[in-house]
Amino acid sequence: MTLAIVNTRAGVGLDAPAVQVEVHLANGLPGLTLVGLPEAAVKESRERVRSALVNAGFDFPNTRRITLNLAPADLPKEGGRFDLPIALGILAASGQLPVEALEGIECAGELALDGKLRPVPGMLPFALATKSAGRRLMVPRACADEAALAGNGLEVLPAESLWDIVAHLLDQTRIAPHVLPAPPKAQNPAPDLADVRGQHQARRALEVAAAGGHNLLLAGPPGTGKTMLASRLPGILPPLDEDDALQVAAVRSVCGLALESDWGQRPFRQPHHSASAAALVGGGSKPKPGEISLAHMGVLFLDELPEFSRSVLEVLRQPLETGEIHLSRASHERRYPARFQLVAAMNPCPCGHLGDPRSRCQCTASQIQRYQARLSGPLLDRIDLQVEVPALPPEQLTAQTQGESSDAVRERVMAARARQMERGALNSQLSGKALEAACDLNDEERTWLAEVLEKLKLSARAYHRVLRVALTLSDLQGAPKPGQPHLIEAIGYRQLDRLLGKG
Incomplete structure (x- = not known):
């Protein structure tokens, strides 16, 4: 068969949209044409893939006209992540690899000139998207731990070289799925x-x-x-x-x-x-x-x-x-x-x-x-x-x-945040009617607060800041709503307004 399709993904921010690498071999003037909005690094993959295939012991179809299409065509593609799917597509289209072997897998990796696989950035978003699609993922071994962070439900197949992947797809030498030896844990504890x-x-x-x-x-x-x-x-x-x-x-x-x-x-x-x-x-x-x-x-x-x-x-x-x-x-x-x-x-x-x-x-x-x-x-x-x-x-x-x-402090913080989640948002995100309703000040407290703000020459903007902080203080204490002691402490945190002459 002279047509092969390999599934991979591009990197667009934190998203990894699906890309199909379509490879077609035809008679005609020998050459390799790459289409589908590739950027410079992707265009350079032609030479890397050619050398990697030859040095890994595979035949490169020099006598055929090779067309590579990265679909969808309107999606920009960048980086060396497309080297591996392009190489596998050429092998499948030239009959060196069964096309059926590529079904149900996605792959990414940059190829060295000797056929070794090099890591590529953005593997975690790639792995999460592959997991959602229900496919297996073939990656350079250096990316295996990162891809495995996507969790259960994703089969990660790590390889050192192009030959390892081809041997796996030909059922000659199977690659064992990669599993993290232990759940990830921060190595550098936060300062106390x-x-x-x-x-x-x-x-x-x-x-x-x-x-x-x-x-x-x-x-x-x-x-x-x-x-x-x-x-x-x-x-x-x-x-x-x-x-x-x-x-x-x-x-x-x-x-x-x-x-x-x-x-x-x-x-x-x-x-x-x-x-x-x-x-x-x-x-x-x-x-x-x-x-x-x-x-x-x-x-x-x-x-x-x-x-x-x-x-x-x-x-x-x-x-x-x-x-x-x-x-x-x-x-x-x-x-x-x-x-x-x-x-x-x-x-x-x-x-x-x-x-x-x-x-x-x-x-x-x-x-x-x-x-x-x-x-x-x-x-x-x-x-x-x-x-x-x-x-x-x-x-x-x-x-x-x-x-x-x-x-010890974190325990109180978590308890206060739990109270805020019952209201639907952190206090710092409250404003307007939601903030007024949560504070529920009586007329005496409102009058007192207005007099204090005027005496300290604090602006109307400071009023809402004081309310937000007072509400947090009451949450830390476990009080149903802010009282005058909470308002007094909250006003104390506006001291730089007077120093800087801002409200």
């Missing part, structure tokens, strides 16, 4: 909150942020533990369920990052303040995920917040609202998840020592004003908790007593 000395208000704010999904801003002099506190947030968030863990791993898979070492952990991403907008939200001529997508279901930490370009910070506004990012280019459009929790840190002034009892501030009033004016007002509108992290006295730094562990 018990390591943080002092900073009781900041620790409390961290717990509130975790419980309600609130974004958090930490302000204070250098060396007060802002970064240390932020890095402890993933450890007090609830564990990822299997679906969320797979989604987090799928983003890393598309980026070509290792999955096993951080499996099941909440991501913690800390981009440098010189990062571009494309690095933060994703981009490129072939759009790839950025830091916000790599932080999906975890924490994005922006240290030295005023040092980030204002235009870079502005691009965070839309994903903070929607939990996803849309990237459009001339011939590509990608959608990536980006539901992260934002934690930012900043110094109060350019030298960092404004209000620091250990060192005198060297900045002028105009320098301080310009520094604080770099902050994006619309971005600050999306930060419910703003906390000062002061310098600690030496006796607190050297104290032997430790604070609560991350495990």
Whole structure:
């Protein structure tokens, strides 16, 4: 038979749409034509496949006219993942492999010139789609563990070379299905909150942020533990369920990052303040995920917040609202998840020592004003908790007593989130009538809160932030609704509004 069809998949964001590699051998002027919107790396596969077939001991049909079609034709194809299906299609079309042997399987892999198989990125989304289609999956051995993360119901057949796969399809040497030796487990445990000395208000704010999904801003002099506190947030968030863990791993898979070492952990991403907008939200001529997508279901930490370009910070506004990012280019459009929790840190002034009892501030009033004016007002509108992290006295730094562990705090966080799930959403996502109904303030509490906000010169926007945080505080306590003590504590987390002159 001179026609063969091999099933494979393209990589489009976190999706893996089906692609059929159609190979037809015909009489005529010898040559190989590749159609179906292939990009440069796919066009180069012609030479890799030719050399791999010859060096693996197979015959390449040099005297025939070979037409390769990657269908559907309107779907862009990129990368070396199509090498293996193209090679198998040529073998089947030339009669060196039964066409029936290719039924019920999907495959992907880049070929070396000697016929060895090399890994390709994005194997986890590929495997999940193959599992849904009910087919078996043949992959390079280096991709086997990643493909097996798709779970039960998918038969993964790993191979070292093209010859191994052909021998399996000819029933000469069978490939044993790959099974993970043990369930994946994170190799690097999250740092413990018990390591943080002092900073009781900041620790409390961290717990509130975790419980309600609130974004958090930490302000204070250098060396007060802002970064240390932020890095402890993933450890007090609830564990990822299997679906969320797979989604987090799928983003890393598309980026070509290792999955096993951080499996099941909440991501913690800390981009440098010189990062571009494309690095933060994703981009490129072939759009790839950025830091916000790599932080999906975890924490994005922006240290030295005023040092980030204002235009870079502005691009965070839309994903903070929607939990996803849309990237459009001339011939590509990608959608990536980006539901992260934002934690930012900043110094109060350019030298960092404004209000620091250990060192005198060297900045002028105009320098301080310009520094604080770099902050994006619309971005600050999306930060419910703003906390000062002061310098600690030496006796607190050297104290032997430790604070609560991350495990103890996580128990309270999970209990508070369970109460919120009964209402249908995290408190940070409530607004308008839903927020007012959940808080259910009486007339006396409303009047008191309005007077306090006016006295502290806080804006109407701050009113809803205070309500959201107060609701989380009541959930942590197990109270049916926020009371005046919760409102007082919530107002305490607006202290930077007055420092920065923003509401």
